[in-house]
Amino acid sequence: MLKLINITKSFGDNIVLKDLSLEIESDKTTVIIGSSGSGKSTLLRCINMLSEPDAGIFSYKDMTLNFSDKLDRRLEYKFKKLTGMVFQGFNLFPHKTVIENIVLAPITVNSIDKKIAYEEAEILLKQVGLFEKKDQYPHELSGGQQQRIAIARALAMKPDIMLFDEPTSALDPEIELEILKLISKVTKGNFTNIIVTHNMNFAKEISDKVIFLEKGQVLAEGTYEQLNTSDNVRIKQFLNTIG
Amino acid sequence: MSRELRIFIDSFFPILITGLKVTIPLTLIVFILGTLLAVIVAIIRIRKIKVLSQISWFYVWIIRGTPLIVQLFIVFFGLPKMGIIIPAIPAAIITFTLSVGAYSSEIVRSAILAVPTGQWEAAEALGFSYIQMMIKVILPQATKIAVPPLFNSFISLVKDTSLASTITVTEMFLATQRITARTYEPFILYIEVGLIYLIFCSVLTWLQSKVEDKLSFNKGKSIKKKEKSYVEVN
Ligand SMILES: Nc1ncnc2c1ncn2[C@@H]1O[C@H](COP(=O)(O)OP(=O)(O)OP(=O)(O)O)[C@@H](O)[C@H]1O
Ligand SMILES: [Mg+2]
Numbered sequence: 001m002l003k004l005i006n007i008t009k010s011f012g013d014n015i016v017l018k019d020l021s022l023e024i025e026s027d028k029t030t031v032i033i034g035s036s037g038s039g040k041s042t043l044l045r046c047i048n049m050l051s052e053p054d055a056g057i058f059s060y061k062d063m064t065l066n067f068s069d070k071l072d073r074r075l076e077y078k079f080k081k082l083t084g085m086v087f088q089g090f091n092l093f094p095h096k097t098v099i100e101n102i103v104l105a106p107i108t109v110n111s112i113d114k115k116i117a118y119e120e121a122e123i124l125l126k127q128v129g130l131f132e133k134k135d136q137y138p139h140e141l142s143g144g145q146q147q148r149i150a151i152a153r154a155l156a157m158k159p160d161i162m163l164f165d166e167p168t169s170a171l172d173p174e175i176e177l178e179i180l181k182l183i184s185k186v187t188k189g190n191f192t193n194i195i196v197t198h199n200m201n202f203a204k205e206i207s208d209k210v211i212f213l214e215k216g217q218v219l220a221e222g223t224y225e226q227l228n229t230s231d232n233v234r235i236k237q238f239l240n241t242i243g
Numbered sequence: 244m245s246r247e248l249r250i251f252i253d254s255f256f257p258i259l260i261t262g263l264k265v266t267i268p269l270t271l272i273v274f275i276l277g278t279l280l281a282v283i284v285a286i287i288r289i290r291k292i293k294v295l296s297q298i299s300w301f302y303v304w305i306i307r308g309t310p311l312i313v314q315l316f317i318v319f320f321g322l323p324k325m326g327i328i329i330p331a332i333p334a335a336i337i338t339f340t341l342s343v344g345a346y347s348s349e350i351v352r353s354a355i356l357a358v359p360t361g362q363w364e365a366a367e368a369l370g371f372s373y374i375q376m377m378i379k380v381i382l383p384q385a386t387k388i389a390v391p392p393l394f395n396s397f398i399s400l401v402k403d404t405s406l407a408s409t410i411t412v413t414e415m416f417l418a419t420q421r422i423t424a425r426t427y428e429p430f431i432l433y434i435e436v437g438l439i440y441l442i443f444c445s446v447l448t449w450l451q452s453k454v455e456d457k458l459s460f461n462k463g464k465s466i467k468k469k470e471k472s473y474v475e476v477n
Contacts, residue, residue, distance in 0.1 A: 095460045
């Protein structure tokens with residue numbers, strides 16, 4: 001279980017996460033919804049350590065990171081490496097082939113033997129169904145294919161927690177479903193997924209739990225059904241606007 | 244054969260050889276050292292490393308704000324007054340390197356900053372250290388952006404090395420001056436040395452297009468690769 005306790009993050013005067021507390025169950029899929037600017041991306045970026053919270057505590061397994069104290073950089077890095085991130089814009093490395101994109105971090109960061117890294121990458125490529133594209137460059141792939149590679153690239157680092165920030169927002173609606181299925185297929189049960197999305201079908205299909213974020217705080221949490229049938233005016237309003 | 248033509252032909256190889264022995268090595272050494280310096284200065288300024296960043300700013304300010312020939316004279320003629328004696332060629336290498344480093348640092352800096360944020364974040368999210376990220380992800384992409392302007396300074400540098408003649412380095416231009424002093428044929432000889440500079444710069448222009456082709460990872464490089472392997476298989 002990943003616990004976030006009283007997390008605060010501001011940019012200048014703009015308090016983006018306000019004393020936010022959350023519990024994320026291991027090996028389950030948590031979907032985060034909320035209107036634009038509510039702090040969803042900021043939350044994921046904090047978990048991935050791309051941004052550092054101003055205050056609060058992360059606790060995971062035997063690790064505790066207290067952002068109000070002086071941070072132990074090594075512990076922070078250890079935690080960071082437990083997380084993998086998939087971005088809305090894919091962000092594949094354009095100067096590397098598909099397979100090089102996948103092996104680069106395992107070889108560089110984890111000093112994995114090259115041969116093993118390539119073997120593992122080939123297995124991942126088969127899982128995401130793009131083995132035959134392994135020597136192509138990212139620009140030669142469609143958006144959906146690029147996102148599959150980005151997922152494989154994150155999985156290659158063997159994280160515990162996979163973070164997805166609107167993984168299908170840059171894609172055509174019909175491809176959204178495909179990526180959704182892929183995420184379920186390659187991660188279900190083995191990874192703790194945290195997925196930010198605007199797509200409620202997505203939440204319905206894949207989530208074990210949905211968290212509704214509003215102005216940097218958790219407004220509601222529960223199963224998809226619970227949120228969908230909630231009486232809360234704000235939630236109803238939100239669900240209506242995004243359809 | 245006219246006297247001019249004979250002098251032209253007779254001096255062609257001596258001038259060219261001086262070019263190959265002095266001008267080209269000087270240019271290459273300075274370009275490599277200067278570009279390395281530029282990368283270091285650029286990273287210091289991007290990371291805003293305390294003190295070093297201020298020193299870098301000051302260095303770029305001084306070098307860009309004063310004539311190269313003045314810098315050469317200070318290093319070669321001025322420093323001996325302070326007890327620091329540097330022979331002509333090292334003095335030229337040091338001064339030109341500082342100059343290339345300053346100008347190119349701005350090229351490298353803007354090229355690094357032109358690599359999209361998503362690339363930095365993807366590398367960071369995968370756990371790359373700053374140095375790993377620079378070497379494996381950012382600099383390869385920045386190189387592609389920086390190649391045209393860097394070649395511009397490379398080509399300028401070939402010609403700027405002629406200034407080393409003023410501090411007694413016998414490079415191509417000084418060699419020509421010496422032949423001129425002997426033969427009194429300034430017109431034909433300066434045209435000749437100009438032509439040889441033109442040849443050197445044309446080679447560099449050609450080289451630039453080769454390098455750009457090689458770096459164009461989003462223009463069908465893998466297609467070419469595939470074609471090659473297809474040929475090999477058959
Ligand atoms: N690096 C930053 N510097 C300054 N402000 C930022 C930064 N990143 C985010 N913000 C601000 O934080 C707030 C929340 O942004 P965030 O990207 O987390 O929202 P979001 O819920 O992901 O929205 P969206 O659905 O549009 O992606 C916004 O007001 C945004 O302007
Ligand atoms: Mg967002």
